[in-house]
Amino acid sequence: MVPEEYLERLEATTAEPDDLFEHFEQRSVAGQTHYVLTAARHGVERGTVIVEDADVVVRGYPSIPRILVLDPGIPSFFEGGETVAIEEKLDGFNVRIADVGDPLAFTRSGYVCPYTTAQARDSLPLEEFFAAHPRKTICAELIGPETPYTTHDYEGIDTHEFRVFDVRDCESGVPLPVADRRELCEEYGFGQPRLFGRAVASDTIATVRDTIDDLDAVGREGVVLKSADGVQMVKYTTKTQHHGELAYAFSMPFDYGRDFVFSRVVRDAFQAVELDESEEQLEERARDLGESILRPMISTIQDVAAGETVGERHRVRGDPETIDALFDHLHEHSLTIEREFDQCENGERVVEFVKVADSSRDRIRYYLDGGTR
Ligand code: ATP
Incomplete structure (x- = not known):
């Protein structure tokens, strides 16, 4: 179980010390034991990791509340x-990079992603940074078309890049002030959000x-x-984002549809009211919203009917060991993966794969075969 000393250290940083720390899960990572908090508890964020061997606690990234109207x-x-x-x-994948003996990239839920770790070591001056700031966590968004988690295209990014949006104290989670953090990122040449x-x-x-x-x-x-x-x-987001997320969710309707629809429609409705949209603008918004729900779902049903694979498509590139480690990691998460392309290009391995949307595929097949609801 989690060593008592670490629990006391964490409890000292929370407003509501409690016996909450029985919720840590033990994982073995590259010869180290990681204790990971799998859900937020009393002021300690989900994905908080205790690495006893390195005497480091890496706090999770906090949840960011959303406003539905700008004024007030x-x-x-x-x-x-x-x-x-x-x-x-930015629309990408949240990672926290911390030095726990070696620099590792942790996902929001506290797993170490081997692909993101390798890319971070390759493209960021981590040694230099952690030599000067050993007890800081770099919080970054991995963005671009070639990541195993998101696919949003950004102009000028052909593969993937990191954008550092926060630098926090590892153990307390206290962030650097915005101006100091932006200056520090500039000093190390880290890309940042605008x-x-x-x-x-x-x-x-x-x-x-x-x-x-x-x-x-x-x-x-x-x-x-x-x-x-x-x-x-x-945070506050655009209409395009709401509709894009709906389109994504409804391309896998029985995996994500229900979880996404209400919250995105609520965001859209409040935005339309605040912007006092004209009849014409409302009509366009309503049509967009409907299309982002219906069209991807129709095309997924057609794909299942045609026997094609449905799910999230991704492309990744890296050295062969990193790519192997990534697929081991994805399989450990019980994902069904289908590789559609796997080739070497200039010494790098490029793989296109689908995270198969099992629930959507099976449910759609069942209805297409005449199943009842
Ligand atoms: P929550 O924040 O409630 O956990 P979520 O996981 O759905 O919600 P998002 O709605 O995507 O996350 O918003 C928060 C995430 O936005 C952050 O975790 C971070 O990964 C990402 N992000 C992108 N750009 C920034 C930025 N400039 N500052 C902070 N976070 C950013």
């Missing part, structure tokens, strides 16, 4: 009338509205507003 959502969230930074919210401005909270509404408009027009996700000390954060 922003000023009421940042009550003290403080200055806030507006950063772009900063759209800083202002007193109530003065950001117009800027955020214009920014969201611009991001929407080019199919990007949204913004995160952050207090200057980096502690308070709130």
Whole structure:
């Protein structure tokens, strides 16, 4: 079980010390024992990892609340009338990179992803960074078309890149202030999300509205507003993002549809009301929303009927050992994987694969065969 000393150290950082730490799961990772918190408990985030061998605690990344209206959502969230930074919210995969003997990339739920770890070691100056900041965690979004988890395209990114959006104290989870973190990232040459401005909270509404408009027009996700000390954060997203997520969910309707639909429709409805959209704009929004639900589902039913594989398609590239380690990792998570392309290009292995949507495939097959509901 988790060594008592670490529980006491973690409890000392929470507002509600408790006997909550029986919820850690023990995992063996490259010769180390990792104790992982599988669900958020009393102020300690899901995905928090204790690595006793390295005497390191890596706090999970906190959940970011969402506002549904900018006005008065922003000023009421940042009550003290403080200055806030507006950063772009990127659509990728959250990783925390920490030095636990070696630098490892942890997923949101506290697993070590071998692919992301290898890419981070390759493309970020981790040795240099951790030599100077051994007890910090780099929080980054892995973005681009070639990742095993997301596929959102960003202009100028052919494969994948990291964007560092936070640097936190490993054990307490306290972030660096936004300005200090951005400066530190610049010093190490880390890519960062764009900063759209800083202002007193109530003065950001117009800027955020214009920014969201611009991001929407080019199919990007949204913004995160952050207090200057980096502690308070709130997010707001574009219509394109809501519809994109629905399209993704309904391309695997019996895996994700139900979980996605209500929350995205709610976001869209509040946005339409706040923007006081014209009849014409509402009609366009309603059509888009409907199409993002119905069309992907229809095309998935057609695919199942034609005997094609349905699920999430990804492409990854890397050295052969990293790619093997990635597939071992995905299989450990009981995913059904089908490889559609597997070749060497300039010494790198490039693999295209599908994470098969078993529930959607089976349910659709059942209905197509005349099954009842
Ligand atoms: P939650 O935040 O409630 O856990 P979630 O897991 O669905 O929700 P998102 O809605 O995608 O996550 O929003 C939070 C995530 O956004 C962060 O965990 C981070 O990975 C990502 N992100 C992208 N850009 C930024 C940014 N500039 N600042 C903070 N987070 C960002």
